[in-house]
Amino acid sequence: MxxxxxxxxxxxxxxxxxxxxxxxxxxxxxxxxxxxxxxxxxxxxxxxxxxxxxxxxxxxxxxxxxxxxxxxxxxxxxxxxxxxxxxxxxxEVPTGEVPERRAVAPEQDHGESSALWDFVQTLPKRQRAVIVLRYYEDLTEAETAEVLGISVGTVKSQASRAVASMRLRVHTQPILNRDTEEER
CATH class of the missing domain: 1.10.1740 (Rna Polymerase Sigma Factor; Chain: A)
Known part of the structure; x- marks a missing residue:
């Protein structure tokens, strides 16, 4: 024993x-x-x-x-x-407090990663998961599909929709900034 x-x-x-x-x-x-x-x-x-x-x-x-x-x-x-x-x-009710951000060397960022992350945060959860796994974790489409339990075609379509949505926001954001600057 x-x-x-x-x-x-x-x-x-x-x-x-x-x-x-x-x-x-x-x-x-x-x-x-x-x-x-x-x-x-x-x-x-x-x-x-x-x-x-x-x-x-x-x-x-x-x-x-x-x-x-x-x-x-x-x-x-x-x-x-x-x-x-x-x-x-x-x-849950948002408190308005800004979460801490990871430190990025100023010469590397120029604000792009912060703005991009803000766009990613607004995506629907499935699109956000696809973007995180594909582009932040650098997984292949097949690996992403396996992790999420979806087809490769769904990974492609969700990534495409997410990227299109972020592109649209990126292109409209500078216009909004110019309008607010002209109003001042």
Missing amino acids: KRRANSSSSSTFSKDMEFEEYMAARQPSLLRTAYLLTGDRHAAEDLVQTALAKLYLSWEKVQRRDLVDGYVRRIMVNENNSLWRRPWKRN
Whole structure:
């Protein structure tokens, strides 16, 4: 009996060590993805924590370790989407406080990434998820489709609609700025 207990605890220890190594290596990237999905640092931390907890519970069932990132992204997208289905979330009122932004060297940004991110935040959740996974996470169309559980054609159409919507906003934004400057 003692051998079984030792081998079981050894197996659990090995599982825990393997999971901790994965988590330490991938947590920053997962946090970035979660932030891009949620637009809020605290919500992103909660989303990653939930996803990693669910991953830990099924760690022994994960057959191919090379597919873990896709599995975790899928958990995050599903959790983020289901969060918006919860009744208490619909009753939240925005406070008007601006969330913290990640620091970008001024010579690299010129305000473009901030403005672009503002456009991405206004997209419907499915289009935003496609844009985040395709262009921020640099996944292929097939990988994005697998993570979201949709067809490659849907990824293409959602990306196309999102890009068209953002292009339209980019082209109309300078016009609005010029109009407001002329009124001054």
